[in-house]
Amino acid sequence: MKAAMPLIRAERLVKTYRTGEVEVHAVRGVDFAIESKSFVVFVGPSGSGKTTLLNMIGCLDHPTSGKLTVIDTDVGQLGRRAAANFRGEHIGFVFQDFNLIPVLTVYENIEYPLIMVQDWPEKKRREQVMRLLEAVGMSGQAGKRPDQISGGQKQRVAVARALATNAQLVLADEPTANLDHDTAYRVIELMKKMRDEFGTTFVFSTHDPKIMGAAEVVFTLEDGGISKPSEKALEKAEAVHA
Amino acid sequence: MLNVLKIAVRNLARFGRRTLLTSSLITLGIVGVLLFVAVSGSFKTIMIGQFTDSMLGHLEVHRKGYVASIDSLPLNLNMQPAMVAKVEQALQGMDTVEAYSERIKLGAMFSNFTETTSIRINGVDPAKEIATTPLLPGRLIGEKRAGALLNPGEILIPELIARGMKVKAGDTVVLVATNRDGSVNGKTFTVAGVLQSVSGPSGKDGYITLEDARSLLRMKEAEVSEIAIRLKNPAQLDAVYAQLSKELGAVAGPGTATATGSGDKPASAGGGGGGLEVHTWADLSPFSSIVRMIDLLAVFIKIMMVSIVLIAVMNVMVMAVYERIREIGTISAIGTPPRRILSLFLTEGLLLGAGGAALGTAISLAAIYALNIWKVTVHFGMGQAILLSPAVSVRDIVTIVAMVVIMALLASLQPAWKASRMDPVRALGHV
Ligand SMILES: Nc1ncnc2c1ncn2[C@@H]1O[C@H](COP(=O)(O)OP(=O)(O)OP(=O)(O)O)[C@@H](O)[C@H]1O
Ligand SMILES: [Mg+2]
Numbered sequence: 001m002k003a004a005m006p007l008i009r010a011e012r013l014v015k016t017y018r019t020g021e022v023e024v025h026a027v028r029g030v031d032f033a034i035e036s037k038s039f040v041v042f043v044g045p046s047g048s049g050k051t052t053l054l055n056m057i058g059c060l061d062h063p064t065s066g067k068l069t070v071i072d073t074d075v076g077q078l079g080r081r082a083a084a085n086f087r088g089e090h091i092g093f094v095f096q097d098f099n100l101i102p103v104l105t106v107y108e109n110i111e112y113p114l115i116m117v118q119d120w121p122e123k124k125r126r127e128q129v130m131r132l133l134e135a136v137g138m139s140g141q142a143g144k145r146p147d148q149i150s151g152g153q154k155q156r157v158a159v160a161r162a163l164a165t166n167a168q169l170v171l172a173d174e175p176t177a178n179l180d181h182d183t184a185y186r187v188i189e190l191m192k193k194m195r196d197e198f199g200t201t202f203v204f205s206t207h208d209p210k211i212m213g214a215a216e217v218v219f220t221l222e223d224g225g226i227s228k229p230s231e232k233a234l235e236k237a238e239a240v241h242a
Numbered sequence: 243m244l245n246v247l248k249i250a251v252r253n254l255a256r257f258g259r260r261t262l263l264t265s266s267l268i269t270l271g272i273v274g275v276l277l278f279v280a281v282s283g284s285f286k287t288i289m290i291g292q293f294t295d296s297m298l299g300h301l302e303v304h305r306k307g308y309v310a311s312i313d314s315l316p317l318n319l320n321m322q323p324a325m326v327a328k329v330e331q332a333l334q335g336m337d338t339v340e341a342y343s344e345r346i347k348l349g350a351m352f353s354n355f356t357e358t359t360s361i362r363i364n365g366v367d368p369a370k371e372i373a374t375t376p377l378l379p380g381r382l383i384g385e386k387r388a389g390a391l392l393n394p395g396e397i398l399i400p401e402l403i404a405r406g407m408k409v410k411a412g413d414t415v416v417l418v419a420t421n422r423d424g425s426v427n428g429k430t431f432t433v434a435g436v437l438q439s440v441s442g443p444s445g446k447d448g449y450i451t452l453e454d455a456r457s458l459l460r461m462k463e464a465e466v467s468e469i470a471i472r473l474k475n476p477a478q479l480d481a482v483y484a485q486l487s488k489e490l491g492a493v494a495g496p497g498t499a500t501a502t503g504s505g506d507k508p509a510s511a512g513g514g515g516g517g518l519e520v521h522t523w524a525d526l527s528p529f530s531s532i533v534r535m536i537d538l539l540a541v542f543i544k545i546m547m548v549s550i551v552l553i554a555v556m557n558v559m560v561m562a563v564y565e566r567i568r569e570i571g572t573i574s575a576i577g578t579p580p581r582r583i584l585s586l587f588l589t590e591g592l593l594l595g596a597g598g599a600a601l602g603t604a605i606s607l608a609a610i611y612a613l614n615i616w617k618v619t620v621h622f623g624m625g626q627a628i629l630l631s632p633a634v635s636v637r638d639i640v641t642i643v644a645m646v647v648i649m650a651l652l653a654s655l656q657p658a659w660k661a662s663r664m665d666p667v668r669a670l671g672h673v
Contacts, residue, residue: 055667060667089577093576101569112573
């Protein structure tokens with residue numbers, strides 16, 4: 001049986017930042033594929049290119065060269081508005097600093113993309129938000145403002161917001177960097193649980209080796225290149241091709 | 243849209259003190275403008291009333307060319323009886339007209355038997371004149387006598403002549419006038435009273451009855467120099483002016499021809515100044531330039547208010563965008579369309595302006611109400627204290643509020659545009 005088209009495929013993907021005379025090779029021609037419904041982490045030291053890579057996958061930034069296909073779309077070619085539409089349609093984001101909207105309640109933060117990004121009818125919105133609040137275990141805090149809940153709770157809300165539009169792909173750049181280890185671990189576990197429940201592909205990054213253990217596919221980045229796929233990644237890849 | 247509104251309101255509330263400060267600045271601007279408009283409007287109305295109600299009337303009809311040479315009070319440019327009849331007919335058909343008064347204006351020599359001076363005289367029908375310029379009796383200096391203001395054989399003289407010639411009520415004086423054929427005639431009058439001078443044209447004129455004026459001038463026909471008109475509602479001035487001009491314009495054609503008796507050639511009828519013309523009080527009074535100055539001042543104050551709104555709102559919105567760059571990055575990253583981001587900030591600016599405008603309007607109305615209760619008076623010229631009754635029209639309020647709201651929108655446009663164009667990666671990386 002031939003494997004289906006992967007959700008994300010990068011071929012000789014390059015990102016070079018040019019600031020005046022200086023060129024920074026943030027990503028130096030990487031190749032990888034990420035299957036649908038997988039739970040993937042990019043690990044690597046600071047400056048290894050994790051954020052750069054995730055930004056390109058998330059259509060927030062253009063590759064300098066190479067080919068990047070996300071959900072059957074050549075995202076390297078997308079214009080500003082098309083990229084925004086694509087993100088709103090297919091991708092959820094979880095940020096390192098939670099980035100909840102401070103003037104909105106937990107409930108409203110999750111509801112936000114359903115109003116401002118997609119136009120969901122009121123009743124469907126309520127059902128979806130209630131379901132997600134339940135799923136991330138925040139039902140009891142729905143009316144609180146972001147400054148009234150803990151960091152771990154904020155990140156749970158952020159995960160729920162990323163899932164609100166039923167995105168196929170959630171990207172999380174260092175989602176646990178501002179959390180203590182236990183909380184971080186629980187947030188990663190929550191994301192995995194969400195993957196199981198909603199069938200969403202999660203791609204996150206971390207420089208914390210202890211967190212990466214929770215991932216099923218691990219890409220190790222080093223100075224803009226993928227050094228070697230991890231054991232688990234190989235197992236997974238074999239399983240897919242078997 | 244409701245939700246954009248909700249977010250905007252919450253963001254404004256989040257920086258409550260700043261919002262309050264800015265909107266109170268806008269409030270202050272609105273209060274300033276509305277109070278100025280109300281008080282200056284009232285002042286204007288009173289001043290205009292002084293002119294229209296004590297001598298000019300709201301509108302005046304003359305034979306064409308009369309006003310251009312009004313300084314010499316040209317008797318040969320009087321209206322013929324037929325013309326007068328046409329005007330009267332037109333006026334009686336207009337329910338916007340409250341009263342009108344025919345006048346003969348003439349220059350004469352005034353003598354107290356020892357000294358002589360020149361005087362300008364209005365020959366009027368006292369009842370009609372009072373109906374047209376109701377403040378005229380109020381200009382009488384000293385005790386009011388019982389009975390009519392002016393009887394045949396009597397004259398009301400201006401204060402300046404009374405003082406200069408040492409003449410008082412009850413004295414006998416002589417008027418000598420030259421008629422349009424150049425013959426001179428004299429007539430004695432009893433001084434019925436002395437009139438306080440008011441500034442402006444005809445403010446230092448004497449008054450005699452229409453019949454006395456005609457006999458002094460030995461008029462064969464019932465000619466009239468001007469017809470002063472009082473409107474029921476001065477606000478209708480422009481409309482009535484237009485209507486009357488139109489109706490009398492028609493009179494100027496064949497009507498004039500009959501009036502001047504040269505029947506066969508209507509176009510050139512009456513030679514020089516065949517037709518009629520209508521003037522508003524403003525055309526006839528130098529005070530209209532003061533009114534224009536007041537209006538100009540109002541425009542100036544409005545420009546100032548608009549600038550305040552523009553700067554205040556722009557300042558706040560630039561800050562609001564700067565403070566929320568990361569938030570903008572976030573909502574942009576998750577796919578909020580740029581126009582939504584634009585509308586988010588525009589709504590904020592709009593609310594800021596509208597809130598300030600609403601509060602400002604409320605305060606202004608309260609203040610205007612208070613001014614009316616406390617009865618503020620002004621002294622105008624030598625007249626008695628006049629009660630100011632400031633008021634603003636709904637139209638004024640709507641215009642000014644609309645101006646503020648539009649300015650607030652314009653002021654938020656640039657910051658909002660900037661927010662909507664922001665690159666999400668750079669915005670998210672902003673510290
Ligand atoms: N906008 C930019 N302009 C120039 N150079 C950049 C820019 N963004 C990133 N870089 C450089 O690209 C390289 C990769 O950066 P990136 O942020 O992707 O690393 P990272 O793995 O996410 O690091 P960290 O763990 O610190 O977040 C670094 O050398 C960085 O300095
Ligand atoms: Mg990074």
